[in-house]
Amino acid sequence: MRLVLPLAACRTTAAEPTHDKLLAWAMEHTLTDLPAVREVFDRTRIGDFSALAYPFANHTTRVLTDSWVLWTLIVDQLLEEKLSQETLRSRTSLSSDPAIALHAVDPEDPPRRHLAVLADLLRRSTLDMPAEWQRRFSGDVAFFIRSCHLEAAHRLPGAQPRIELPDFVALRRGSFATALFLDLVEKVYAVGRPEGPCTQRVAAELLSCASDLGGWCNDLLSYRRERGREDGNNLVLLLARQRGCSIEDAVCEAKEWVRRRAWQFQDYKAELITLLRDEGSDDVSAADALQWVLGVELLVSGSLTYQSSSRRWQEQ
Structure with a gap:
């Protein structure tokens, strides 16, 4: 399926590949x-994500972001394995501590390697970042x-x-992990989210659009x-079921959802620019805000390009 968003994108890149560093880390x-890890390296072109989604990041930071992609994919596979083994705990954690949330997947046999890698990634990601961002x-x-x-858990036997x-x-x-990659935009470009009384609201709307897309x-x-x-757990399949329509009609509706959301993103971006001017933002703050929103836009479009080129997500 060919999907194109009305968003700015990095069309070509001469960025140094992260594949070898990522493999060495793994x-x-x-x-x-x-x-699951061998499958990711075989089917996802894992080292391409950061060059498309964070094209202006340095190589070390791109290795970090690609490491997070790898980790999210193996967590997804871990849950598949727990389901097939019938060891997945039905109750999810309410904790905002990632280690506690991951431990809750199967308290009797916690995924120790996944937890160890999580600790390493959190340490590297939060280094030199403000306490509020770390939280x-x-x-x-x-x-x-x-x-x-x-x-x-929705797929456990007996769950309806x-x-x-x-x-x-x-x-x-939450399940597509967009929020954590949106946070990394601030680390990559060394800028915070807009925090003015009105721009903060628009920034939140931009993040919601990005997450949905x-x-x-x-x-x-x-x-x-x-x-x-x-x-x-899939928009197309859920629309087909709830609307009582064909898959083809559900695909068309889902595409329209995506199209509307992408243009809403552009509307909010235009509103942000107007607010920065009307609120009298200084030039440094305005430049940081514009860098941030461009980083978000490139992340969304780059993520789509990456998925479209990887066999993992292709139609079967």
């Missing part, structure tokens, strides 16, 4: 012993784990969740592979 933590980032990592755990669309939208914002584009790319298995 071997250092014995992750390459895991079938928010850790909370967003935990949000991802809790959301993925809840999606997996009826997910309404508003609940699905909120859950999908990430998850919904993923659902459009992967609905064929997930049909029958993730009917309640």
Whole structure:
């Protein structure tokens, strides 16, 4: 499926690949012993993500962001394994501590390698970052784990969740991990989110648009592979079920959701620019805010380009 968003994107890049550094890091933590990790390296072009999503980041930071991509994918596979082994705990953690949230997946047999890698990634990510950002980032990592755990719990034998669309939208914002990668925009570009009395509100709307676009584009790319298995956790499949319509009609509606959300992002971006001028922002603050919103835009478009080029998400 070909998806194009009306967003700025990095069309070409001569960035140094991160593949070798990423593989060395995975071997250092014995992750390459895991079938899920070998599959990621085989099917996802794992080292390409950061060059598309954070094209102006230095090589060290791009290795870090690609490491987070690898980790989120193996957490997803971990939940699949716990489901098949019937050891997944049905109750998700409420903690904002990522380690506690991950431990709750299977308290009897906690994923020690995943936890060790999580600790390493958190240490490297929070280095030299403000305390408030560190707190928010850790909370967003935990949000991802809790959301993925809840999606997996929906598929436990006997579970009959009826997910309404508003609940699905909120859950999908967490399970696609967009929030933690949006946080990393601030680290990559050394800028904070706009914090003016009005610009703060618009920034929150931009983040919501970005989060939805990430998850919904993923659902459009992967609905064929997930049909029958993730009917309640995929926008296309959920629309088909709740509307009582064909998959083809649900695809068309989901595409329209994505299109509207992308243009809403552009509307909020234009509003942000107007507010920066009308609130009398100084030039340094305005430049930082514009750098931030460009970073968010490139992340969303780059993520789609990355998914579209990786076999993991292609239609099956």
